[in-house]
Amino acid sequence: MSVPLIQKIHVGAYLMKQRLQGKQRYPLVLMLEPLFRCNLACAGCGKIDYPDDILNRRLSVEECVGAAEECGAPIVSIAGGEPLLHKEMPKIVAELVKRRRFIYLCTNALLLEKKIDQFKPSPYLCFSIHLDGDRERHDKVVCQDGVYDKATAAIKAARAKGFRVNVNCTLFDGEQPEHVAHFLDSAMEMGVSGVTISPGYAYERAPDQQHFLKRSQTKQLFRDVFRYGKGKGWRLNQSALFLDFLAGNQTYHCTPWGNPTRNVFGWQKPCYLLGEGHVATFRELMDDTNWDLYGTGNYEKCADCMVHCGYEATAVNDTLSHPVKAMMAAMRGPKTDGPMAPEIALDKARPAEFVFERQLRHNMDKLTAEKDASAKTSSECRSSAA
Secondary structure, three states, rough: OOOHHHHHHHHHHHHHHHHHHHHHOOEEEEEEEEOOOOOOOOOOOOOOOOOOOHHHHOOOHHHHHHHHHOOOOEEEEEEEHHHHHOOOOOHHHHHHHHHEEEEEEEOOOOOOHHHHHHHOOOOEEEEEEEOOOOOHHHHOOOOOOOHHHHHHHHHHHHOOOOEEEEEEEEEOOOOOOHHHHHHHHHHHHHHHEEEEEOOOOOOOOOOOOHHHHHHHHHHHHHHHHHHHHOOOOOOOOOOOOHHHOOOOOOOOOOOHHHEEEEEEEEEEOOOOOOOEEEEEOOOHHHHOOOOOOOOOOOOOOOOOOOOHHHHHHHHHHHHOOOOHHHHHHHHHHHOOOOOOOOOOOOOOOEEEEEHHHHHHHHHHHHHHHHHHHHHHHHHHHHHHHO
16 A cells, blocks of 8 residues: 555545635645755756755754644655755654654655664655666666665665655656656565656756656656556555546646645745745735646646646545546556547746746845844844843
């Protein structure tokens, strides 16, 4: 079973409560980024392109716990950057587990064996380890030899100590379906509880802009991969309708508020993938964001996005609204032949706005002001003490 029964019951009860209360927008997963610093520089990642003053910033334990309580999502995905570089990560995880949040600690696993004894096994904690293919493919994607071997050794060590382990796999242009299928076979043999699989998002700051999948490529690739998986019982850690969406059989708009993001700048607008501003509170994010400006068909930057953090919440909502359709999809698996579902028209999408430099200047000015205020307060305290 890729998702424990206790998690299914807890999350199911949460979803039913939101619907009974008539809420139109509510979070499913909090994307928590306590830092942007990483010990890898992957070609397909745009999350670490910041000056040292920002890369050295950390959310405190109190800020992380406060974000989880403010948001209320039953699941917290701790990403970054590399979370295991945060010295207080064991305490952050312990405090969130104490509050019965289901934690997916997303890590490249380079430090996991060294730090594993700082954590305790729990049904609320899962190490989500990045592996984007076999040894050759993964080391190429992360731009460093030897990472695959360290990550798979960490998976073995974590499982031996009783931890739940998930694999987080991102696919890019140039993947061979049979190679992806073979990798999924090998992941099952490692004994992981499940694999989260998704196409990469075309981050505008990613060093390699040539290998992100277009929408039509994503659908065909996943159809071909799933065709190899018929009857194999792969433990994919996603809803049946989201997998069917990846294979081109569902026409979905994203649900960006389903996975809100809290990072060192505040609450990120509008979603985990797009950083077009930050606000101080979760309520401001939900109430003041003009959601109609974003999503496939609305915004050029969203044209090719089919990432789980945008669409899994949509698939979950569809599951609750159409349980028979979801049950049929789960029984037969993703459909791998026949016509694909109609595509969302892109001709009215507004042009992309490239706001990174403006956002960076704003955040650096804010950081400088905070440092000046802190220095002034320290000086005043010293003067009073004297």
